[in-house]
Amino acid sequence: MPGDGRIARGDATRRVVLRRAVDVASVEGLEGLSLGRLATDLELSKSGVFALFGSKEELQLATIEAALEIFRSHVIVPARAVSPGLPRLRAVCEKWLDYSEKRIFPGGCFFFNVGAEFDARPGRVHDAVAAASGSFAAFLHETAAEAVALDHLDADPEVLAFELHALGRAANADAMLHGDIHAYTLARRAIRARLAECL
Template identity: 75%
Template sequence: MPVDGRIARGNATRSLVLRRAVDDASVHGLAGLSIGGLAAELELSKSGLFALFGSKEDLQLATIETAQGIFRAHVGTPAQAVAAGLPRLRALCENWLTYSEKRIFPGGCFFFNVSAEFDARPGRVRDAIAAVGRAFLAELRESAAEAVAAGHLDADPELLAFELHALGRAANADAVLHGGAEPYRLARRAFAARLDQGQSTCGDR
């Protein structure tokens, strides 16, 4: 059944707007997003964008969802093609650093930036951001647990996931603030040292 031309054009416009929105929000924050501002940037009808998004909050929530899809495409999905356990955990860590280092979003990690912006602001936007953060931390924890179950590591999966998550966030923050690749180099060394330590402990048992 052929797709209605208006629906196809609306979907294309929505994708265009959200791609610009995630880039803008990674630098200037979600609070700075506006339907009027995006319409002006992209030379689109303001009324047409209101019809697509309805409100600023709806635009912010759609932007978070789009950013999550981009994040998963660069970090989580490729890691699922790697063997479960320690290899997948290493892949998640490396993919995460690469995603930040390559500036998939111009402001660095989208979710690091908007988390700092909304962490003390209750509401649907904060809840959506927090849900993404919890999901990725759970993915790290699950991979760590699989590595322990397979005998690859001797570690507390919850603590290990927390440590790896903290290292990745620190690398992104330092690189965005100070520039250069040194934070990523140090984070890669720290990831490797922490995971190698878990392997050594496992081997000593």
């Protein structure tokens, strides 16, 4: 069909814009995004970028979804490839810390940053950020519960998942604020110690 080439080009442009958008938002927040700024950064027409998203809110929502796909590819997918139970729980913690430490997004953990930006602001963007962050918390809980069910650990899985989540978030926050990756070393040690207590 004659329109197929235009559709493919539009999809490719959308991917390029969203990759730039997640990087900008990880540092400057979702409110730091604008269609005009992205068009200028990528040397695209503003009208062309506007046609892809239609509004700043739609751009923000698409950026959250794009960031979630990147996060899943670096953390969830490789963790799911590991044996269930304690091996998978260790893997998800390690992959998550690696994702943050290696600055897959220049601003560190995308969802930690935009979560702080939108935690008290109701609306569609808040709900999308909460759903994305909640999906990872749920995966941590599910993985911890599986480890307990398989008798790999003796713990309250909900509390354990909350503790592991808190340690990862603290490592990201400290490392970003102080420009020092030592927080990740401390988080890894703390996570290993906490899991050892549950054996």
